[in-house]
Amino acid sequence: MKKKDSAKASGAPVNDANVKLDNLERNREYSDGQFLTTDQGVRINNDHDTLKAGERGPSLLEDFIMREKITHFDHERIPERIVHARGSGAHGYFEAYGNVSNYTKAAFLNDTSIKTPVFVRFSTVAGFRGSTDLARDVRGFAIKFYTQEGNFDMVGNNMPVFFIQDAMKFPDLIHAVKPEPHNEIPQAQSAHDTFWDFISLMPESMHMIMWAMSDRAIPRSYRMMEGFGIHTFRFVNSEGKSTFVKFHLKPKLGTHAVVWDEALKISGNDPDFHRRDLYENIEMGNFPEWEFGVQLVPEEDEHKFNFDLLDPTKIIPEEMVPVTPIGRMVLNRNPDNFFAETEQVAFHPGHVVPGIDFTNDPLLQGRLFSYTDTQLSRLGSPNFHEIPINRPVAPMHNNQRDGHMRQEINVGKTHYSPNSLNDNYPAQAKESEGGYVSHYERVEAHKVRERSESFSDHFSQAALFYNSQTTVEQNHIINALRFELSKVETVAVRERMVGLLSQVDKKLAKKVAEGLGLAVSKPEKPMNKGVGADADQKKHEPKPLDKNYEPSDALSMVKNPTVTNTIETRQVAFLCGDGVSEKSVNALKDALKAKGASAKIIGPHAGSIKTDTGKDIKADFAFFSSSSVLFDAVYVPTVKSSDALAKNDNVIEFINNAFRHCKVIGFDSTMENLIKMTSIGDKGGMDKLKDVPGVLVNSNTSKNFTDDFIKLLGQHRIWEREQYITE
Ligand code: HDD
Structure with missing residues (x-):
């Protein structure tokens, strides 16, 4: 790709200054217009044929070009992440609203003039790198904030609690959920003996199990998920005062999921469904956006709750402590190279900046060890911070040296402190100069290997969620x-x-x-x-159930107070055939476009379809290579060859699945013979269809068809429809 095209092609506004992208530029390689060379820069004349003794003779060991090419290929893979192996990433930025200086001195959360670059990686937990996106699983939501005071990583999930209370149990949990060791079955699934054996003996997992069995575990899109920091962290202000804090991200498009039968079918139709959705939307300029918020608890209120703030299997209900929005995060650029950026990015909950500190949550404390340790085997060297995607934009100077693949050329003869030969540089920073000072917390206790009794209420918040x-x-x-x-x-x-x-x-x-x-x-x-x-x-x-909890709407995706009826970025499948009514297609297509949604034309074959006026419209997909599970709603405009549609099993299955998955379905009234062939057909004839939730018939008399369609699409799903579904 040409240098000048790169930002544009990946959807980024070309004038959008992002210091991290500039920082990456020195490592980007553009081969457009260049000669092919060896790794040593020698121009290659022929990389198709090995050097041989005669055209039909044996290959020669001296062929340095062949040896280099094959050797490099042999070593292309690195170990995948032990968990969260499957993921997708994007660049973007964070902007603060500037309202938390009383609580934290972190400059990037206070200074509204700073646009902090971020790199975000979403992931599933259990599956291998090549597994399906739509597995029932927790989703990782990891953000690297490249702040001017160093990198801050929020390594969270799309669920606000965790399965276990102590990091010591993490290897057991992961062993239990990963494929069973004797036959490596099943892939990317918790539905097997070892997982549930472990869970059934660990009552502390029950709250998380409720979340993992809910539709939160099968999101519609990474762009439509909440994010949570899970643990209670600390904010520390410039006076050294600490406030407990929980991090939240709320998606601008609302929190939405698919249904389980749909998830199973998406896995077959498009295992890259979430990855594709994120990539394509960023390319199209539909930049995903979240509001970043915090729940703040003054230190003196630490013991005010009927649960322990240090217990990662508990939430603070939003009705008890509301979420205060403190900024927004936008993702506006795809990585240039999946391996270099998404695969090599290394997150760590221990990457904090002044103004953010840890608590004694025993899960968090163990994580503080695990993440650097894992990068040493995954990325192979203590110099993983030098990989372009990981290096901070803040200046970095210390006396750490050498090791595999060291990039930096440290100049000078001192690499120790104290030193007098270089005036003791690099110098320690006072707190007033931005030096990180850990919160001044008093700890006085016996050394014990024990769980606090305050962690023993395993069921009350599970019941609260349910x-x-x-x-x-x-x-x-x-x-x-x-x-x-x-x-x-x-x-x-x-x-x-x-x-x-x-x-x-x-x-x-x-x-x-x-x-x-x-x-x-x-x-x-x-x-x-x-x-x-x-x-x-x-x-x-x-402990027995605590009955004092009031149900919390924030826990439900349907009742969630942030629910929105926007249809932005939703995709509607138009089932078309030759002779399709151009007027019908354009009427709904234009109305959808005006609201930020789009129409996808599905036809009997790839290529073009002839409309009733003789025009060609391009088919985005064919009936045989598509499925309604990949779309948010379905519309069947008037098609001259309607009998052909009514006899096509793919079309019937398309509509039946959309019906089963509670999606809005619109038909032109002329398509009666098709409707009769679908599972909607046996709901009592055309005049009864108006009583079937979410099925709209577009006749000359129903002038509001497009408005109604858009309104129902904004509800995401027509849940009343489930009355017709038997499982
Ligand atoms: Fe973890 C990766 C999130 C508990 C050990 N974790 C990893 C990633 C996410 C989380 C999002 C992927 C980051 C990326 O995209 O590269 N992990 C969590 C959350 C937890 C949690 C929200 C609980 C609240 N994790 C946890 C524990 C341990 C680990 C208790 C170990 C004691 N996690 C790891 C790891 C990984 C990881 C083995 C694998 C790859 C990596 O770190 O970089 O170190």
Whole structure:
């Protein structure tokens, strides 16, 4: 690619100053107009044929060009991340609203004139690098803020809690969820024995299980997910006063998911669904945006809650402590090279800047060790901070030296401190000069290997989450648990899980048990095997449900106060055929475009389709290479060859799936013979269709068809439709 084209082609506004992008420029390579060379810069005359003794003779060892090419290829792979191997990244920026200087001295959160560059990587957790995007899984949401005071990484997820309370259990959790060790089955799924065996013995995971079984685990798009820092961190202001803080990101497009049957089908139709969606939208200039917010808790209120702020399996309900917006984050540029940027980026919750500090959350404390350690084996050297995507934009000087693949050429003869030969440079910075000073926290305690008793309420917030959902969302949780546990072969594990669920909600447990052909036996004391051998079992017995929690709308995607009816960036499939009414197509297409959505033309073949006026319109996809699960809604305009559509199994399946997945479906009234062939057809004839939620018929009498279609599309899904679905 030519140098001058790169920013434009990747969707970035060319004049959008981003110091990190300038910082990357010195490493970019543009081969346009250049000769092919070896790694040593020698021009290559022929890289198609090996050097041989005669045209049909043996290859010669002296062929340095062939040896270099093959050797480099042999070493192209690095170990994938042990978790979060599958991911997608993008560049962007963060702008502060400038309202938190009382709480933190972090300049990038206070100075409204600074546009802080960011690189964000979204991921699934369990699957390998090549696994499907639509696995039921937690999504990683990791942000590197290249601030002027050094890099700050928020290494979060799209769910605000975690499975375990202590980092010591992380290897066990991951071993349990990854494919089973004897046969490496299943890929990117928690629906198997070892995962649920572990979970059934770890009641502390129940809150996270509710989130992971909810539709949050199958997002519609990375652009439509919330992000959470999960742990309680500390803000520290210029007077040294600390305030507890939880980080939140709220997507401008709302938080949305697909449905489970759809997720399964997307995995087959387009395993790169989320990756493609992120990439394409950034290329099209639909820059994803989030509002960055914080929940702030004064230090003196630390013990005011009925849970422990240090326990990462707990949220602070937003109704108790509202989220204060403090800035916005926009992603506006795709990486130039997946490996160099998305694969080599290395995040670490321990990368903090002055004004942000840790708490004693034992999960966070363990993470502070793990992330540097893992980069040493994944990226192979303590110099991973020098990889272009990882290096800060803030100046970097220290006495760390050498090691594999060192890039920097440190000039001078001192690399120790104190030194007198270089006036003791690089010099330590006083706090007033921006030196990082850890929060002055008093710690006085016995050395113990123990869990705090204040971490023992494992069910109340699980129940809070479940009770805050709409009936539709609750049903999805029940169905997810049925699906997952029905894949567990060991009946005792299923039974233990039903027992744990009954501690959260009896009706939930009963419905899951029905799906498994089990009865809910009388509630037994839940097992907690996640304690030390000499631990006082009584002390760690899970506490009974705390009934003081009020349901929280912020936990439901449907009732969420930030829910928006925007249809921006949504894609509507237009099922067309030769002789399609140009007027019908253009009417809805233009109306969608005006609201920021788009139409995709699906036809009987690739290439062009002839309209009723003889014009050609380009088909984006063919019936045989597409599926309604890849779109947000479906429209069937008047098509002359309507019989051909009515007889096409792909078209029928397209519409039936859209119906099953509760998507808006619009038909021109002329398409009656097609409607009759679909599962909508048996809902009682054309005149009854107006009673079927989310199915619109466009006739001369229904002037508001486009308005109604757009309004329903803005609801994301027509959940009332689920009454027609039997599973
Ligand atoms: Fe972790 C990667 C998020 C607990 C150990 N983690 C990783 C990534 C995300 C998270 C988003 C991918 C970053 C990227 O895109 O490169 N991890 C979390 C969250 C946790 C959490 C939100 C709990 C609140 N993680 C956690 C624990 C440990 C780790 C308790 C170990 C004790 N995580 C790792 C790791 C990874 C990682 C092994 C793999 C690749 C990497 O770090 O760079 O070190």
